[in-house]
Amino acid sequence: MTARFVLKKGLGSLATLAFVVVFNFFLFRVLSNDPVGTLFRGRNLNDAQKADLRREFGLDGSTLDQFWAYLKQTASLNFGRSYATNAPVVDEIWDKAGATVALVGVSTVLSTVFGILIGIIAAWRRRSAADYTSTTVTMAFYSMPDFWAGMLLLSLFGVTLGWFPIGGLQDPTSDATGIALLGDQIRHMFLPALTLTVAYLGEYALVMRASLLDTMREDYLTLARAKGLRDVKVRNRHAVPNALLPVVTLAAINFGFILSGAIAVETIFSWPGLGFATYEAIHGPDLPMLQGLFLFFSASVILFNFFADILYAYLDPRVRTG
Amino acid sequence: MACVKEWLWTFSQLPDGGTILNDRRLSLLGVRVKTIAAIAATAFAVAALVLGTGGSPPAAAQDGGKPILTIGLQQGIDNMNPIRGYTVAAFEAWNMQYATLTDKKAEDFSIAPGLAESWEGEGQEYTYTLRPDLKWSDGQPLTAEDVAWTINTSREEEWLNHFATTGNLTAEALSDTEVKVTSDVPDPKLPILDVYILPKHVYGEFDKKGRTKFDGQTSVGSGPFTLDEFKKGQFARFKSNPNYWQGQPALDEVIIRKYNNADAMVAALRSGEVDFVQSPPETQFLSLEEDDDFTTLKGAQGGFDELAINGGDGLKKPHPALEDIEVRKAIMHAIDKQTIVDRVLRGLAEPAQAMSVSADPKWTPEIPADQQFDFDLDKANKILDDAGYEDTDGDGVRVMPGGGEPLNFRYAVRSESEVSPQIAEFITGWLKEIGIDTTQKTYDDGQLGEVIGRGDYDMFVWGWTPYVDPDTQLGYFTCDQIASDPDDPLNYYNDANYCDPEYDKLYKQQKVELDPEKRVQIVHDMLTRFYSQAVYLPLYNQADLQAYRTDRFEGFQRQPAETGPVLFSNTSPSYATLKVPAATSSNTAAGGGGDDGGGSAGLIAGIVIALIAVGGVAWLVMRRRTADERE
Numbered sequence: 001m002t003a004r005f006v007l008k009k010g011l012g013s014l015a016t017l018a019f020v021v022v023f024n025f026f027l028f029r030v031l032s033n034d035p036v037g038t039l040f041r042g043r044n045l046n047d048a049q050k051a052d053l054r055r056e057f058g059l060d061g062s063t064l065d066q067f068w069a070y071l072k073q074t075a076s077l078n079f080g081r082s083y084a085t086n087a088p089v090v091d092e093i094w095d096k097a098g099a100t101v102a103l104v105g106v107s108t109v110l111s112t113v114f115g116i117l118i119g120i121i122a123a124w125r126r127r128s129a130a131d132y133t134s135t136t137v138t139m140a141f142y143s144m145p146d147f148w149a150g151m152l153l154l155s156l157f158g159v160t161l162g163w164f165p166i167g168g169l170q171d172p173t174s175d176a177t178g179i180a181l182l183g184d185q186i187r188h189m190f191l192p193a194l195t196l197t198v199a200y201l202g203e204y205a206l207v208m209r210a211s212l213l214d215t216m217r218e219d220y221l222t223l224a225r226a227k228g229l230r231d232v233k234v235r236n237r238h239a240v241p242n243a244l245l246p247v248v249t250l251a252a253i254n255f256g257f258i259l260s261g262a263i264a265v266e267t268i269f270s271w272p273g274l275g276f277a278t279y280e281a282i283h284g285p286d287l288p289m290l291q292g293l294f295l296f297f298s299a300s301v302i303l304f305n306f307f308a309d310i311l312y313a314y315l316d317p318r319v320r321t322g
Numbered sequence: 323m324a325c326v327k328e329w330l331w332t333f334s335q336l337p338d339g340g341t342i343l344n345d346r347r348l349s350l351l352g353v354r355v356k357t358i359a360a361i362a363a364t365a366f367a368v369a370a371l372v373l374g375t376g377g378s379p380p381a382a383a384q385d386g387g388k389p390i391l392t393i394g395l396q397q398g399i400d401n402m403n404p405i406r407g408y409t410v411a412a413f414e415a416w417n418m419q420y421a422t423l424t425d426k427k428a429e430d431f432s433i434a435p436g437l438a439e440s441w442e443g444e445g446q447e448y449t450y451t452l453r454p455d456l457k458w459s460d461g462q463p464l465t466a467e468d469v470a471w472t473i474n475t476s477r478e479e480e481w482l483n484h485f486a487t488t489g490n491l492t493a494e495a496l497s498d499t500e501v502k503v504t505s506d507v508p509d510p511k512l513p514i515l516d517v518y519i520l521p522k523h524v525y526g527e528f529d530k531k532g533r534t535k536f537d538g539q540t541s542v543g544s545g546p547f548t549l550d551e552f553k554k555g556q557f558a559r560f561k562s563n564p565n566y567w568q569g570q571p572a573l574d575e576v577i578i579r580k581y582n583n584a585d586a587m588v589a590a591l592r593s594g595e596v597d598f599v600q601s602p603p604e605t606q607f608l609s610l611e612e613d614d615d616f617t618t619l620k621g622a623q624g625g626f627d628e629l630a631i632n633g634g635d636g637l638k639k640p641h642p643a644l645e646d647i648e649v650r651k652a653i654m655h656a657i658d659k660q661t662i663v664d665r666v667l668r669g670l671a672e673p674a675q676a677m678s679v680s681a682d683p684k685w686t687p688e689i690p691a692d693q694q695f696d697f698d699l700d701k702a703n704k705i706l707d708d709a710g711y712e713d714t715d716g717d718g719v720r721v722m723p724g725g726g727e728p729l730n731f732r733y734a735v736r737s738e739s740e741v742s743p744q745i746a747e748f749i750t751g752w753l754k755e756i757g758i759d760t761t762q763k764t765y766d767d768g769q770l771g772e773v774i775g776r777g778d779y780d781m782f783v784w785g786w787t788p789y790v791d792p793d794t795q796l797g798y799f800t801c802d803q804i805a806s807d808p809d810d811p812l813n814y815y816n817d818a819n820y821c822d823p824e825y826d827k828l829y830k831q832q833k834v835e836l837d838p839e840k841r842v843q844i845v846h847d848m849l850t851r852f853y854s855q856a857v858y859l860p861l862y863n864q865a866d867l868q869a870y871r872t873d874r875f876e877g878f879q880r881q882p883a884e885t886g887p888v889l890f891s892n893t894s895p896s897y898a899t900l901k902v903p904a905a906t907s908s909n910t911a912a913g914g915g916g917d918d919g920g921g922s923a924g925l926i927a928g929i930v931i932a933l934i935a936v937g938g939v940a941w942l943v944m945r946r947r948t949a950d951e952r953e
Contacts, residue, residue, distance in 0.1 A: 034772070037812040038767060040482075045482065046485070046489075047813065049485065050813065052480070056534075084400055085401055085554065086403075086406050086537075087554075095555075155589060158593055159589045159592050166581075166586055167581050167587075167595075168579065172551075172556070172579055173390055267582040270556075270586060271582075272555040272580075
């Protein structure tokens with residue numbers, strides 16, 4: 001792989017990011033106009049207090065002035081203070097990013113691994129009972145709305161059986177630290193992670209199955225068999241590696257979306273992550289928070305796409321030469 | 323395992339292998355697909371077993387039975403700093419953390435001693451005497467200097483939640499326990515002084531800018547509970563304050579927990595994760611109502627929703643027919659409030675008459691029966707007939723007198739309210755029956771706020787929740803609160819867009835009337851007058867729905883008595899009086915009872931799952947072996 005190829009892709013990514021920075025500003029200003037009015041409705045504020053708040057929020061100048069201030073701020077990696085909580089946006093995002101990365105990251109890894117495995121089994125034993133069962137089940141998982149699956153799991157495991165907590169990241173009544181705290185957090189993460197894994201699983205399984213079925217028609221598999229290789233070896237060394245390409249792309253792209261969280265699941269399980277934070281920030285609107293979040297999300301998607309490009313070129317030589 | 327090495331070796335020999343995936347990956351994706359699946363299934367089962375049967379103990383019974391009240395809420399505490407926060411959750415937190423100079427009685431909001439044990443004076447000057455030996459929760463003395471500093475600084479710096487009360491006040495500490503408060507203008511609210519007194523030794527350490535940026539996360543307070551741990555967006559935990567002036571509360575801790583989903587919040591109440599929930603969904607509330615384990619209540623605090631008609635004194639005129647009071651009266655007669663309450667709100671609200679301007683019902687007048695806009699479609703039709711609005715072309719829609727524009731009104735629906743679209747269906751249906759057509763348009767609250775400011779609407783349904791003193795809510799409907807600058811259409815409070823100079827005159831009178839009874843009378847006159855002008859029809863008085871576990875705690879106090887909520891009220895007096903019932907305290911200490919069935923059931927189910935998983939592994943392994951033999 002040439003340095004030139006990487007450089008080209010890298011520059012392309014940077015250009016996209018620059019576009020996002022500009023676009024972000026205008027996107028959210030379409031939403032609405034007076035966060036002070038919305039956030040403080042019904043509060044007993046006089047005109048001077050409201051004007052003070054607008055000035056503090058940087059909403060008093062013209063749009064162009066605000067844009068310029070935003071560019072200068074963003075360039076110095078200062079995203080301002082959240083209107084809603086008056087805390088620096090960077091702190092707010094940092095606070096929530098850990099919860100989201102843990103939850104969505106774990107679920108993505110699990111669903112990728114299991115989805116691929118299920119897809120392989122289903123394709124290789126096409127039209128067997130295993131294929132019909134796994135395809136039906138993964139199809140059902142794939143089409144099941146995640147909030148619904150989450151609600152079912154919650155009422156079964158949380159209320160009826162009482163095995164797992166209903167929501168949150170940790171038990172607020174406990175002073176646990178270290179390993180005990182980690183255990184508590186894993187307990188809290190179990191149901192949301194299971195929901196997400198189930199929700200994502202179907203996509204990987206189905207893509208993997210379809211891709212492997214395509215590969216299975218290739219002549220080189222017949223050749224491998226003709227060489228006298230065992231069925232298992234044909235599958236693992238000849239079919240699967242080639243069939244993995246589309247799944248690798250899918251996984252790399254999905255990884256980029258990890259940071260934007262999973263709004264439905266974060267809502268049901270009261271998971272204090274970035275997805276739900278976005279939902280809350282739209283109400284108001286909390287402009288600095290929205291700008292910060294979307295820049296963060298865009299950056300992660302761009303970054304992972306960049307990785308996907310590089311990885312793909314590494315895996316498939318036709319890409320880098322073509 | 324010998325075969326593993328063999329695959330790796332063969333793979334590296336493949337002509338296309340090296341460029342596709344390295345062999346380490348393949349061993350993961352190899353024959354052992356099923357082995358991995360089996361291991362994962364076992365891991366899942368073991369995890370479920372270990373994590374699940376650890377079981378979260380019921381909320382009230384942590385740490386060897388220390389009584390902890392856990393409250394479920396859908397809103398977060400935005401900021402612990404009373405200078406900057408604004409959510410209801412934050413006010414509840416400050417009610418716990420900060421005492422006020424004068425308190426309010428739970429029954430009727432009347433003045434009661436707080437940090438001050440007595441006061442004297444009249445008119446614009448009062449001297450308060452603090453209780454002897456008051457201390458902050460950290461042991462520092464709480465003195466008249468803290469009080470004077472809070473009042474004066476909040477006035478100078480126009481603190482968000484203090485300024486409406488302290489804007490006209492000056493305070494002077496005469497001694498450690500005496501503080502003199504002087505008002506620039508006659509202030510009927512005095513001697514009530516209900517602002518949170520902040521610790522000067524914490525908040526006084528900052529300059530003005532630093533104070534507003536401070537996140538308020540200090541454990542120093544003077545209320546029944548003070549902050550112990552705060553996880554934004556998750557929970558806030560408060561510990562009882564040994565130096566509280568009413569004595570240390572019986573509860574050990576209070577936790578306010580945020581749930582992002584209302585159904586999950588109720589699930590948490592049922593599972594014992596929380597003891598109390600604020601605003602459960604209506605359907606859930608009705609089912610909790612029938613369950614003996616839970617106590618439910620509708621806590622009225624003066625909040626209401628109204629049908630507002632564009633009064634025509636704003637930036638833009640409404641439909642010309644609406645400037646005719648007869649048309650507005652006909653509309654008022656066409657609204658069946660009882661049906662809206664029964665059908666849309668499932669009976670969980672009360673039909674309203676005059677506008678509520680306070681959490682205290684004494685300020686709301688009874689509208690005389692002959693002046694009420696009772697639901698009567700015939701009467702409404704007659705009013706319109708008499709006023710000359712006729713349906714000339716027989717299409718069911720009346721037109722302006724003398725022909726011309728049909729009566730088609732722009733009805734703004736709120737997308738952020740679940741009930742708004744349903745109420746709109748009922749109201750527009752009734753209007754149709756009196757020959758009035760409507761065009762519905764949906765807005766989110768931000769947009770609607772601006773639409774109202776610009777005057778680009780004919781009617782909408784929205785609501786308010788007033789303070790205890792009626793001045794603020796009354797002040798919203800004065801002429802100078804109408805939006806007047808098209809470039810600043812959100813700078814208003816008067817969302818009736820209606821200006822009545824007589825109302826303004828009465829408003830100014832009540833603002834300086836120091837005789838409490840006379841002031842009530844003036845307010846009643848204002849509200850009766852406002853009602854009769856038929857621009858603002860209160861539809862129903864809302865209630866905060868609340869539910870809690872019946873067996874856990876006793877000592878909940880409604881504010882006001884009989885009708886108010888037990889928590890999230892104006893001064894939240896329950897926190898100081900809540901305790902674990904004597905009869906069940908041993909039960910609580912042992913684990914709350916009733917909820918721990920999940921523990922043993924969980925263990926059994928966990929074992930079953932583990933067995934199934936182990937069986938599955940064995941089966942797969944066997945199968946693989948025979949498959950290999952078959953091949």
